[in-house]
Amino acid sequence: MxxxxxxxxxxxxxxxxxxxxxxxxxxxxxxxxxxxxxxxxxxxxxxxxxxxxxxxxPKRDGAYGVHADLLVRLFSAAVSMAARGSAEQVGKDRRVTKEGRLAPPGAANYLSACNRLLLATLLAHADPLGMVKSVSRGTLCRLTGLDEFSLTHRLGRLKSLGLILAKVPGLSSKLFPGARVNSTYFLNVTHPRLGGGNGAVWCRTFDPEISSPTLDQVLRPDLDRNFGAKDHPVRCFLKGGAAFGVLRPMILRYASYLLSHHREKLGYESSFDCQSLREKIAADFQRPAGWKVGDVSFDRDWAQVVDHFYQLAFRVARDFRRVVDIDYRFDEVCLVPLDGGFQYVLWLNVVDESHEGAPCAGS
Structure with missing residues (x-):
């Protein structure tokens, strides 16, 4: 070629x-x-x-993830021109630097080649709803050839354009297996710059009177009558973790799991208990080395830690279920975390892509 x-x-x-x-x-x-x-x-x-x-x-199908079609659109000439407008309009929009030279393409409000490469890398690692949680910054730098500074700048650019709905920064903490959690990115796979997006996914803004767990609710749980403030298992587990910025999005992810797989059981008077979610929560955290498995007291403490996050997620899912009618044929629901709560809700329908009127309380 x-x-x-x-x-x-x-x-x-x-x-x-x-x-x-x-x-x-x-x-x-x-x-x-x-x-x-x-x-x-x-x-x-x-x-x-x-x-x-x-x-x-790779010789197998799907080597570039579930968004292979979006990758083709992203690098097609048609989408490129739609993203940046006509050549005449681009010329009008180009800003001039202090040195009197034309500003780079990004200043004209369209995607540069490097930004498209970064977005493509994220899309290749995203789940059907556009969530990326398995790629470290180091891996992104290696796959794109960008340095740390350029990566930070370009991620911010994609976010300002609405192609990244939200980002949850990763961190190092003893609370998690491997003592490290990678950053999580929520991509807007319905964005017009991707050629119309994925017909199976809806993205809706949402601002009901439902709030995600507060810092006090996550880090300072109600004291059990059998424990003092310093001896409460959850407080002992979280001591020194400083991971609220990651814990709250995790709770929203657990709530999304309940809404996706057990929405019909989240009624007003439901006493439903999801063992599979408890197992997911236990796997996401690192049980303290001193809490020996098989010790009745430590097993109880660990169960209380798991239950703490389970109850927080259950309340969010139950409250959301009461406000929003999601009795539609949608396979996945994702609450996208933002400061103080969630603003975007992603709906995935792989059963009936022609379904109209995605359920939401806002638009």
């Missing part, structure tokens, strides 16, 4: 393609075929993937 054709398909400048191909050729990832053109003049330079690259490519 020639640089000119590739530039046309990706909606990028031909010079950018040529420079990139030169680097890929130097890295022996791409080889050059200097076949003579059938026309007169300078032979057309065509590029092919190196045999070592072809042999390393």
């Amino acid at each position: 020639s640089a000119k054709l590739l530039a046309k398909q990706l909606g990028l400048a031909e010079k950018l393609i040529r420079d990139a191909m030169a680097e890929l050729t130097s890295a022996r990832l791409v080889v050059v075929d200097d076949a003579s053109s059938v026309r007169r003049g300078r032979p057309a330079i065509r590029y092919e993937l190196a045999s070592t690259v072809l042999s390393a490519l």
Whole structure:
């Protein structure tokens, strides 16, 4: 494939393609075929993937995740032009720097090549609703070639454009297995810049009179009559964890699980208890080394820690269920965490993509 054709398909400048191909050729990832053109003049330079690259490519379907179609749209010329507008309009929108030069493409309110690459990397690791939670910053830097500073800047750019709905920063804490939790990103897979989005997913703003757990509710639970303030199992477990910014989104994720899989059991007078969610919660946290398994007292303490997060999630799910009618054929519900609560609700329907009127209390 020639640089000119590739530039046309990706909606990028031909010079950018040529420079990139030169680097890929130097890295022996791409080889050059200097076949003579059938026309007169300078032979057309065509590029092919190196045999070592072809042999390393995944042979299975779905190698690029559930959003493979969105990746194609993201790098198509049509979506590229829709994202940035006409060439004439882009020229009008381009800002001028203090040095009198045209500002970079991002200043014209459209996606640059690097930003599209970053977004594509996130999409390749996202679940059907657009949540990315298994990729570290180091991995993102390695896959995109960006340094830490540039990664931070470009993630902020995607968020300002609405392509990232929310981000939950990762942290190191003894509360979690491996003592580390990666950042979580919530992508807007319905964004117009992705060519119309995924027809199976709805994204709706939501602002009911439902609040997510407060800091006091998460870190300072009501004292059990059998424990003093300093001896309460939950307080002992959370001591020194400083992980409220991660714990609250986790609670919303647990509430989303209940809404997705057990919504019909979240009625006004339901005494439903979800053992599978309790198991998920227990697996997400690191039981203290001193709390020996099999010891009646420590087993009780650990059960109380799990129950603490379970009850917080159950209240959110129950309150949400009372406000919103979700008795539709939607397979997944995701409450997207924002400061002080949640504003976006993602609905996934893989059963009936033609369903109209996604259930929501706001728009």
